[in-house]
Amino acid sequence: MSMSTPPGWYADQGVPGTERWWDGNAWTAHTRPLGGAVPPGPYQQSPSYQQGYQQPYQQPQSAPGGPSGRRGRVIAATVAGLVLVVAIAGGVTLLGDDGPKTVPRSAPTISEPAPGPSDDSAEPSADPTVLVDQLNGITLPIPDGWEKSDSVVDRSITMTTVEDYECPGHSSRFCHQGRVMSFTATQTDAATPEALAKEDIQDASDALYDEDSIGTNLYGGVTSHTVVKSAATTVAGRTGYLVRWKVKTGSGPGGYVQSLAFPSTIGAESLIIVRFGFDAGPKGPPLSGMDTITQGIRRIGDTTGGGVGSSIGPS
Template identity: 75%
Template sequence: MSMTTPPGWYADPGVPGSERWWDGNGWTAHTRPLGGAVPSYQQGGQQASRQPRSARRGRGVVLGGVAAGLVLVATVVAGITLFGDDGTKTVPRSAPTTGEPAPGPTDGGDETPTAEPSADPTVLVDQLNGITLPIPDDWEKSESAVDRAVTMTTVADRECPGETNRYCRYGRVMSSTATQTDAAGPEALAKEDIEDASDALYDEDSIGNSFYGGVTSHTVVRSGEVTVAGRTGYLVRWKVETGSGPGGHVQSLAFPSTIGAESLIVVRFAFDAGPEGPPLAGMDTITKGIRAIGDTTGGVGSSIGPS
């Protein structure tokens, strides 16, 4: 008699100390620390010239695709479609499995798995951080495993301005727990992260590809406090100019999680400029629509203005 392992969180056979979501048929891209514990971490208009990204590597937080080692691990372990830091398609899709056998009582499987990640196409679920983000029309969830960030992108793409035969998404949003940072709160974290976000999304990816010709300069267009899922957060938004194409807007939004040790979360936004890019107001709409998982009250978002 055959026995099917039910969906749930199980010990990741490829990454010790982590759990991966088993959907009943194969491993997915959803991961979290073993046991479900949330790790505890410490919590305009001026023109600026750029330094080479190589001079700034190794600082900030690990988010949105700045660690090449994790990209390689995620590619091998998850075996899924991988989008680059800027939404470029880089690896053909394979079956969502690590090549290891299905979990079960004999290999550490949990017989009482937690709730399945949402299949709602209008909501992006960051289960590790306990939040959901609204998915705008003409956007979709990404199966990216880059640094284990939970990601959504525009459905539409086009040939990358700085590369031929590569395709970039017009808009990208990714949510992740902040790590390796000395920032004492949301404001410090957002101000610390924005340069790394700009680098990762418009300058170079983790293996040195420059899909937009590199960032040549930036302008701070917005900076200030904002209420996110009932918590006080902070955002910084830049307009970046690139060597190729119309450039874009990058935003780092930092706020405390609503669960566990209230670790700081960073949501990174990248909206290409130009007539085909997403409306910039969409950043505010997504920010105001962030909710704690299970919150069906609609929440309260604040107006966002410059400091």
């Protein structure tokens, strides 16, 4: 008649110096130092246990299923290392009968980068009330009813009136009642703002009311012109000069053209041209708007100085 090993504390062959509780059928997860006190549990409530099993049981040599010999050591090692969770960087490793298993951690949450500090040196072109000519270091005020233009014509920074209409000399194209463009004068021998303004006015008249940059006649061509104004002025703290014509066209009401020339406020002070084209007639912008825009031209970053009437001369 074979006997099974009774419940009790037995030396854990897999962990020297440790005893593990055998429940009569299998090893449990309860351990204690070798020779330590019995922890609280159901077995403490049994007087027979305390009387008969206070000392470690003499392990039989061949208890089927019990903790004996090589088989006992295998069972002990299996119970002791069945589930060992080790936290490691990048995952959790589980050690069991079939070797290590790595259970990946959930993916870390990646936060969006915090917005950086604002760049005060950025171009102030986001302001809808200002047209910025970064190359020449100036800003032009955008009047009510005007907007920045996405198109760049003849290397210029441009603004136009918001409303447009069918061009009188070309019904499949659309024109604006007002246009203003700023650019650096490059193809010229003029040495002064006055010489440049008087030279450019004819080109301005042709570009704005005769033929556009691709040779399309939008107003029936310029038939004649009258000089309305020719005078020195001060722009952004620099001495400049303007010439203004009234032009008649083959179609439509004609318009007013102005060439304003002055030295740049930066670099080698190259000469700048600002061209104006205002339609004549009741739908065109008020002619006084040319003076308002001229007086409002500023150096980038300057919100107070310069303008017509300033006593500041060229540096």
